[in-house]
Amino acid sequence: MATEHTISVFVENLPGVLVRVAALFARRGYNIESLAVGPTEHPKYSRMTIVVGLDTSVDQVIQQVKKLIPVVEARELLSERERVDRELMLIKVKTGEGGRAEIREIAEMFRARIVDVSATALMIEATGTPDKLDALEANLAPYGIIELCRTGQVSLERGPTPITTHEGEL
Amino acid sequence: MATEHTISVFVENLPGVLVRVAALFARRGYNIESLAVGPTEHPKYSRMTIVVGLDTSVDQVIQQVKKLIPVVEARELLSERERVDRELMLIKVKTGEGGRAEIREIAEMFRARIVDVSATALMIEATGTPDKLDALEANLAPYGIIELCRTGQVSLERGPTPITTHEGEL
Numbered sequence: 463m464a465t466e467h468t469i470s471v472f473v474e475n476l477p478g479v480l481v482r483v484a485a486l487f488a489r490r491g492y493n494i495e496s497l498a499v500g501p502t503e504h505p506k507y508s509r510m511t512i513v514v515g516l517d518t519s520v521d522q523v524i525q526q527v528k529k530l531i532p533v534v535e536a537r538e539l540l541s542e543r544e545r546v547d548r549e550l551m552l553i554k555v556k557t558g559e560g561g562r563a564e565i566r567e568i569a570e571m572f573r574a575r576i577v578d579v580s581a582t583a584l585m586i587e588a589t590g591t592p593d594k595l596d597a598l599e600a601n602l603a604p605y606g607i608i609e610l611c612r613t614g615q616v617s618l619e620r621g622p623t624p625i626t627t628h629e630g631e632l
Numbered sequence: 633m634a635t636e637h638t639i640s641v642f643v644e645n646l647p648g649v650l651v652r653v654a655a656l657f658a659r660r661g662y663n664i665e666s667l668a669v670g671p672t673e674h675p676k677y678s679r680m681t682i683v684v685g686l687d688t689s690v691d692q693v694i695q696q697v698k699k700l701i702p703v704v705e706a707r708e709l710l711s712e713r714e715r716v717d718r719e720l721m722l723i724k725v726k727t728g729e730g731g732r733a734e735i736r737e738i739a740e741m742f743r744a745r746i747v748d749v750s751a752t753a754l755m756i757e758a759t760g761t762p763d764k765l766d767a768l769e770a771n772l773a774p775y776g777i778i779e780l781c782r783t784g785q786v787s788l789e790r791g792p793t794p795i796t797t798h799e800g801e802l
Contacts, residue, residue, distance in 0.1 A: 470781070475663065476663075477657075477658050477661050477662065477663045477664075478658040480654045480658070480664055480667060481651055481654045481655045481658045484650045484651045484654060485651045487647075488647050488648040488650070488651045491647050492647065493645065493646075493647045494647075494650055494669070495671075496669055496670050496671070497650060497667070497668075497669045498667075498668050498669070498670075498782075498783040498784050499664070499666055499667045499668070499784050500666045500668075500719065500721075500781070500782030500783055500784040501665075501666070501782055502779070502780055502781070502782075503769075503777045503779060503780050509781050509782075511781060511783075546722060546747050546748055546755060546757070548720055548722055548747075548757055549670065549720070549783070550718055550719070550720035550759055550783055550786065551670075552716060552718055552786055552787070552788045554788055554792070554794070556792070577716050577718075578716055578790045578791070580790070580791045580792050581792070582792045583791070583792035585716060585788060585790070587716075587718055587759065589720055589757065589759050599673075607673045608792065608793075608794050609672070609673060609788060609794040609795060609796065610672055610673050610679075610788075611640075611670070611672070611679050611681060611786045611787070611788050612668075612670030612671055612672075612679075612786070613668040613670055613681075613719070613720055613783035613784065613786050614668055614669050614670040614783065616720065616722055616781045616782070616783050617722070617781070618722045618724055618755060618779060618780075618781050620748045620750070620755070621748070621750045621753070622724070622726070622750050622751070622752045622753035622778065623778075624724070624778050624779040625779060626779065
């Protein structure tokens with residue numbers, strides 16, 4: 463099984479930046495397992511968190527990503543011990559006969575929240591490491607999963623230091 | 633201010649699919665405000681949730697997205713009342729003198745969790761609508777935000793019906 467690499471990319475908000483970064487991975491045939499792009503502490507910049515699974519190093523592609531104009535910084539977040547990985551999942555499950563109480567119990571065990579209730583289904587919001595979300599999904603699968611949506615992983619390093627020291631640049 | 637459009641795209645996991653979808657938006661000069669790609673209920677498929685802000689309709693670009701080979705379904709999720717929007721944020725804040733207790737109190741009010749503690753900083757995990765995360769960030773800003781990372785919004789429609797009725801196709 464391929465190793466997972468978590469890459470954090472700090473970019474300027476410009477149309478096309480996402481395409482240019484993703485294209486560098488696609489050109490090498492790397493399959494992006496998850497990608498999350500959202501706002502940062504600076505309104506002009508976004509952070510992309512990319513997870514790719516492959517056996518070789520990702521150093522070369524990171525060097526290429528860094529050379530793109532709207533990219534301020536790109537780094538692999540190395541050790542799983544030194545970083546916090548989180549993902550969010552919305553999952554809609556069939557309640558069936560008597561299923562509702564059991565599903566609520568499973569949700570509680572995973573510290574997940576019921577966010578929508580209808581006659582035949584429940585929607586649950588859960589956060590955690592990707593592995594934890596996989597486990598929740600496996601526990602809910604017997605009831606019938608109607609659909610689910612996951613954000614992809616985001617990560618920050620533990621401790622007081624930021625990934626990107628951009629003070630001088632912004 | 634431009635209206636926000638939330639688009640849900642159900643795609644086959646193939647290298648390059650993300651680039652092809654994002655390129656359709658970039659070619660029209662649409663700036664993607666957030667994008668989240670993650671696994672779904674089917675191991676061979678991913679769901680992308682894309683938020684773009686613009687004044688015109690997004691129907692035309694959705695029609696183009698649908699024509700891409702690895703795309704199974706693409707739809708705008710229309711009414712904010714009829715859907716659940718969620719996003720996850722990791723945010724690292726300076727604690728300073730006496731700040732730690734106050735920051736913990738703010739985190740509690742937002743039902744957020746402390747996920748890392750160091751001598752001079754706290755890391756908080758929070759989920760909610762994008763607006764709620766903006767409000768949390770604004771409350772923490774006076775203490776000094778070291779860095780933050782957001783997943784981008786994901787959305788599912790309320791009620792028992794899935795966005796994609798793909799039973800026959802998978």
